[in-house]
Amino acid sequence: MTQRISEITLGLEHTYAEQLGEFCVAVSPEPAREPQLLQFNQELCEQLGIDSQAWNDAVVAKVFSGDAIPRDSRPVAQAYAGHQFGHFVPQLGDGRALLLGEIVDRDGVRRDIALKGSGATPFSRGGDGKAAVGPVLREYLISESMHALGIPTTRALAAVATGDRVIRDRVLPGAVLTRVAASHVRVGTFQFFAARGQTDMVKRLADYVCDRHYPEITTDTHRYLALLQCVVERQAALIAKWMLVGFIHGVMNTDNMTISGETIDYGPCAFMETYDPESVYSSIDHAGRYAFANQPTVAVWNLARFAETLVPLIDSNDEDRAVTDATAVLEGFSDIFQRYWYQGACSKLGLNSLSTQRVVDDTTRSLIDDWFELLGRHRAETTLAYRYLADAAEGDRTPLDSMFPDRVKIDRWIERWRMLHGGRKASEVAHAIRSASPIYIPRNHLVEEALAAAVDNGDLEPFRRLLEVVRTPYAENTKWAEYAEPATSEFNSTYRTFCGT
Numbered sequence: 230m231t232q233r234i235s236e237i238t239l240g241l242e243h244t245y246a247e248q249l250g251e252f253c254v255a256v257s258p259e260p261a262r263e264p265q266l267l268q269f270n271q272e273l274c275e276q277l278g279i280d281s282q283a284w285n286d287a288v289v290a291k292v293f294s295g296d297a298i299p300r301d302s303r304p305v306a307q308a309y310a311g312h313q314f315g316h317f318v319p320q321l322g323d324g325r326a327l328l329l330g331e332i333v334d335r336d337g338v339r340r341d342i343a344l345k346g347s348g349a350t351p352f353s354r355g356g357d358g359k360a361a362v363g364p365v366l367r368e369y370l371i372s373e374s375m376h377a378l379g380i381p382t383t384r385a386l387a388a389v390a391t392g393d394r395v396i397r398d399r400v401l402p403g404a405v406l407t408r409v410a411a412s413h414v415r416v417g418t419f420q421f422f423a424a425r426g427q428t429d430m431v432k433r434l435a436d437y438v439c440d441r442h443y444p445e446i447t448t449d450t451h452r453y454l455a456l457l458q459c460v461v462e463r464q465a466a467l468i469a470k471w472m473l474v475g476f477i478h479g480v481m482n483t484d485n486m487t488i489s490g491e492t493i494d495y496g497p498c499a500f501m502e503t504y505d506p507e508s509v510y511s512s513i514d515h516a517g518r519y520a521f522a523n524q525p526t527v528a529v530w531n532l533a534r535f536a537e538t539l540v541p542l543i544d545s546n547d548e549d550r551a552v553t554d555a556t557a558v559l560e561g562f563s564d565i566f567q568r569y570w571y572q573g574a575c576s577k578l579g580l581n582s583l584s585t586q587r588v589v590d591d592t593t594r595s596l597i598d599d600w601f602e603l604l605g606r607h608r609a610e611t612t613l614a615y616r617y618l619a620d621a622a623e624g625d626r627t628p629l630d631s632m633f634p635d636r637v638k639i640d641r642w643i644e645r646w647r648m649l650h651g652g653r654k655a656s657e658v659a660h661a662i663r664s665a666s667p668i669y670i671p672r673n674h675l676v677e678e679a680l681a682a683a684v685d686n687g688d689l690e691p692f693r694r695l696l697e698v699v700r701t702p703y704a705e706n707t708k709w710a711e712y713a714e715p716a717t718s719e720f721n722s723t724y725r726t727f728c729g730t
Contacts, residue, residue, distance in 0.1 A: 237292055238301045239279055239342065241330030245412070246305050248437055251430060252418065253305035258295025258327055259348030259358070261405070263392025266290040267362070267689060268369060268696070270386050273409060277334045277342075277386075293387035293407045295327070295347035302329040306350035310424055311417035311484030312534060314518055319424050321417060321484050322352025325360060328413060339441060341413050342386070345406040361401040362390055363680045366692055368406055368495040370679070374671045374699035375492055380470045381463075382492040383410040402684065411491050414438055416535045417484035423538035431538055442489050453542040457558050461532055463490025465562050468528050469569035472521065473577060474670060475501035475611040479511035479726060481519045481527045483534050497726035500670045502715045504604035504611045510673075512725040529562045571597055576665040577615050579622065579658040580649055596645055603642060607633050610715050615666030616705075619659040667702035669709065671695065673724055674716035 246253055266286040274281050281289070291297040298304060306323035313321075326345045333339050345368075346360025369385035376382050386407040393403035414434070422430035439447050439456055446455040467490050471478065478485070479497035487493050497511035506522035514520070519527060536555040544551035571589040574597045575581070589597075604614060609632045617628040621643065633639040650658055679691040698712045705713075716724070 237284075237288070237297075237299045239299045239330070240332055241299065241301045241303075241342065242333065242339075243303050243330050244339070244441070245307075245328065245331065245341075245437070246303055249433060252421075252434065253307045253328070254351050256304055256306045256327055256350045258298060258304060258344055258405075261291075261294040261296040261389070261391035261393065261403075263390075264290035264294035264296050265390045265392065266293075267366065267388040267390055267404065267683075268385075268693070269293075269388075270373070270384070273384055273386055276336075277332050277340065277409070279332070289387060290389045293344070294389040294391055294405045295344050296391075298329065304329055304344070306352055307413055307418070308352065308421050309415050309417035309484055310420040311415070311482050312420075312531070313482045313484070314514075317420075317424070320352070320421070322421075323350055324353040324356050325350070325358040326408075326413075338411070341408075341410045343408045343410065343413060345408050346391075346403070347405050357395065359391075359393065359395040359403050360405060361395050361397060361684070362388075362404040363401065363684045364496070365404040365406040366680055366683055367676065368408075370676060370692065370696055370699065371495045371498060371671050372408075372492070373696060374702065375476070377700045377702050378470075378474055378667060378670075380474070380476075380492060381467055381490055383408050385409070410487070410493065411489035412438075412441060412487070413493070414488045415484050415493070416486045416488070416531055416538075417482075418488075419535060419538040420483060428541045432542055435539065435542060438488050451543070453539050454554055454558065457532075457536055457539055457543075457555060458561075460488055460490065460535060461558055461562050462565055464528050464532060465525075465565035466490070466569045467492065468524050469566055469573055472524060472570070473573045474667065475504070475521070477501060477508060477510060477519070477521050478524065479509075479514065479519055480728065481524065481531065483531045486528070486531045486535075488535075496728040499673050499724070499726050501611050502672070502721055503608045503718075504601070504614075505608065506605060510724055510726045512727050525563070525566050528566075529559060532562065533559055573665075574600070577662065578618070578646065579661040579665075581661050582651060593649060596642070596649065599642055599645075603633060603638060606638075607635065609633065612667060612670055613713070613715070615662055616668050619662040619666070622655050622659040622662065624655065663705075664703060668705050668713050669698050669702045671699050672712070672714075672716060673726075674720050675712065 266289050269289055304327040308322045310319050311321050326343050327347050328343045331339050331341055349358035365388050369388045372382050372385050376384055386409050389405050391403040394400050395403045435453055443459045446452050449455045477499050485494045499510035501508045501521055508521045509517045540551045621629045675695055679695045682688040682691045698709050
């Protein structure tokens with residue numbers, strides 16, 4: 230039986246388990262054979278208000294491996310369904326994750342604390358419920374990078390090696406990730422009970438979500454339609470932010486879309502280097518369903534599945550009217566996405582005065598569209614193109630010209646771009662670009678090198694160096710020059726990611 234450390238508490242509460250008991254199953258994590266701390270997020274720990282001053286690495290490893298759970302935890306596995314690559318699976322659920330409870334952090338925000346990889350649950354469907362070191366460190370690294378980039382995301386509190394071996398395509402060292410989220414409620418959570426015709430359960434979940442995530446609509450007469458509108462808004466903003474840094478989620482199933490609007494699950498994800506809207510890195514996405522440019526379309530498709538679960542709540546007396554109202558909200562996704570997309574692009578191009586406009590004018594939109602057309606035509610490097618544009622603003626055109634050999638087109642574009650600066654100093658424009666356009670992202674080859682060192686050699690230094698770099702993505706540091714360099718074309722042409730956890 231899992232041992233408990235009687236003196237350790239986290240200040241956990243359990244509103245999900247208490248209010249939605251039918252949505253989860255009590256499960257104890259499996260003891261770890263030999264827990265060893267790999268990485269601990271002290272900054273996040275302090276933000277959560279957890280007093281860890283008296284803890285040593287051994288205590289952290291035991292607590293966040295599930296080997297000795299905190300006294301105030303009540304671990305549960307959450308139920309959910311989901312469309313996976315368009316095919317509905319009526320029961321998925323936490324097959325390898327356990328919600329320990331919730332913490333109200335220093336900002337007054339309620340956040341889930343969950344273990345990932347802590348053993349089998351009733352939802353494991355024959356799986357072992359374990360995770361391996363590589364995927365755990367990948368999620369830690371990329372989620373922390375996304376946070377530093379200002380993109381809503383779940384975060385990593387701890388990564389712990391368990392001392393166990395897990396069997397995948399080969400024997401791998403086991404690990405557990407402690408994930409922090411605004412909540413783990415997904416589109417698939419709603420689908421779980423909607424698919425069973427249990428509208429009362431869907432209503433209870435919707436009310437819980439409104440109270441927890443969208444308190445401003447709790448007294449709205451049309452709160453369930455308002456809930457749909459809120460989720461559409463957050464997802465449109467999220468997908469725009471992903472794409473503006475070249476992020477490809479890779480597995481945008483409905484069970485991987487949160488109602489809170491956070492990025493969740495970092496399996497077959499990647500950052501696009503050469504700009505190509507058709508980029509796919511997931512080894513299982515054979516048809517390109519979740520390709521870079523398809524992400525807004527998939528988001529709307531997922532949100533339509535969410536809307537279907539809410540139809541009986543939107544108008545219980547007139548289904549046709551409910552469908553009409555929900556459809557109108559969904560049709561607004563495109564305008565919302567484009568607003569965030571063009572505003573974000575204005576910031577990255579140093580057009581700050583335009584980035585705050587709710588509606589970006591046609592002249593600016595045309596300039597932005599042509600910029601991305603140039604990136605694609607010349608297969609330019611997605612991240613560095615903006616930094617080179619900042620150099621060009623200050624008079625050094627050499628790096629940018631090397632990226633865009635068609636001088637006529639780039640010269641004409643730059644002339645139009647400068648006309649929108651409004652007489653601002655070149656140094657101000659360059660600073661604006663660099664402040665909104667990262668130079669450091671988790672480049673795929675560096676991620677793979679770091680994970681291979683950790684898994685194959687037990688060497689965490691490459692991982693820790695890369696983590697340090699991506700946590701300050703905008704400030705260029707000469708000693709980190711190698712972290713800004715893209716991979717070779719050979720690497721990029723064959724790179725694939727996997728659902729490894």
